[in-house]
Amino acid sequence: MSIVDKVKEMFGGHADKAKDAVDKAGDMVDDKTGGKYADKVDMAQDKAKDFIEGAKPKSDGGQSAQ
Structure with missing residues (x-):
């Protein structure tokens, strides 16, 4: 898991904050x-x-096509 993935996971549930x-x-x-x-x-x-907006969890389990 890359650092970018870790940051996205961290922000996933707290994007507004x-x-x-x-x-x-x-x-x-x-x-x-x-x-x-x-x-x-x-x-x-x-x-x-x-x-941060791109780090929000998706309906497909948080996986996004990049």
């Missing part, structure tokens, strides 16, 4: 940097949320 954590972390970075990198932070947040 993980996405909230991504938002909070991005907000903290924006606050600490004065919004200087807000566009990059937003992009990273979107990519992280997409990854």
